[in-house]
Amino acid sequence: MDDAIAFEGAVMLGSRLKRLAERFQAGAERIAVDCGLPTQPSQMPLLTALYRHGPQTVGDLAERIGISQPAVTRIQSRLAELGLIETSRDERDQRTRTIILTEKGKEAMDLARTVLWPRLRAAVAEVCDVDAFLAQIAAAETALAAQPLEQRPRGGLAIRRFSDDLAPDFYRINAQWIEDMYTLEPTDVDVLTHPRERLIEPGGDILFVEDPKLGIIGTCALQKTGERQFELTKMGVVPEVRGRKAGEFLLHATIERAFALGCDRLYLLSNAKGAAGVHLYEKVGFVHDEGIMEEFGKRYARCNVAMVYQGSDNPSPFGCIRSAMPGAWPT
Structure with a gap:
């Protein structure tokens, strides 16, 4: 047993x-x-x-x-x-x-x-x-x-679930990094201004990372795109906390949340211009995948990176080492 x-x-x-x-x-x-x-x-x-x-x-x-x-x-x-x-x-x-x-x-x-x-x-x-x-x-x-456990990790970072009062933070953080690197397109604005209707109600979720002094400093979403299939999307942290590993902390939490939602395939679409983000995805267990690019990536002009989660040898701060998606686990 x-x-x-x-x-x-x-x-x-x-x-x-x-x-x-x-x-x-x-x-x-x-x-x-x-x-x-x-x-x-x-x-x-x-x-x-x-x-x-x-x-x-x-x-x-x-x-x-x-x-x-x-x-x-x-x-x-x-x-x-x-x-x-x-x-x-x-x-x-x-x-x-x-x-x-x-x-x-x-x-x-x-x-x-x-x-x-x-x-x-x-x-x-x-x-x-x-x-x-x-x-x-x-x-x-x-x-x-x-420093007691409740003041950790890294000064007391905490994960928060989506609520309507956090919707402005979801827009603020994502609009900032998208406008810095690309152009905020109508489809971005639609998702960012209607997160409950576009992401939560169809079966996805949105998580936030909170600093005890700075408040909400990062966010990441899961969009349900099929039966037991999710896209990890709209992830960003505010510039002033980059380097503190708040993004990695948030990313691990979002992967765990995908498991909890019954995900068998978790993928993401990105751009090589965001090299730091791509490196982080690789670190936690995402791998480049031509099949994901063909199936989902080609419809987006700014997408030239497509990845699927295969598990990681790096221990998650949320518990065990995930070596595969839940559907591949022994029962």
Whole structure:
């Protein structure tokens, strides 16, 4: 049976790491029992912090091991019941309670270091490259401390679905790049001024990329042109954000949206004059196709590039690597 969490890649990373952590902790708990330790893996960070750094307050422990104060309090209560820790009042401030290891707690930590930890290190080393894995975890922790996930990617870019109040942005962004490179033709004006009627209602969609400071900075559309067939069209980003990969972020989202709409063939029509755009399309998995040019491209004067999506080896920020259109996936 397919692994639904693993298949979705980055979008399920938190769930996958949680599942992995549960498997590590379950195994560590069984090993701890075999070693004669009364503790659970979730309690060991607090005991270790006390063992290495001496008496501490609940606030100190929460900061040192990176969990909330209520979580520390819950663990503290259980360890106190086991007789492994006790609390005392700070001599300098009677309002502050300090947590310390009891003699029984010190004996448990000595046992852990002597019997449990060497076995755990050896077991984990059989599972993965420990040094490389820990280095990646440390890098992720540092990056998230500097900028939380909700403020990413690239300063908090977000994908927005079409709504009528975004129709002026659809016109503004596309009219700008079309007029800069070509001439705004009547067919362009028709689509840009009637996006709901020309694109949404026939079964397509329009996506936007939004910057938290600049607002809507890019857009891309899907036009349904046949049964399970879509043209990727009217894609552009404002000049001031080019180079920030907002277009690539938006393009990946639009491809994913095509899959969600049941697309089996996704193609686009462009012009070699827009070399940067053509390069981006190639990067994400579009390939030049004479059949698409013959079928769709020859009717447009400014079209000399026709491409069809074949999948990419480059991971999408939205999840798994797409190697083919959905109709070609194994079931």
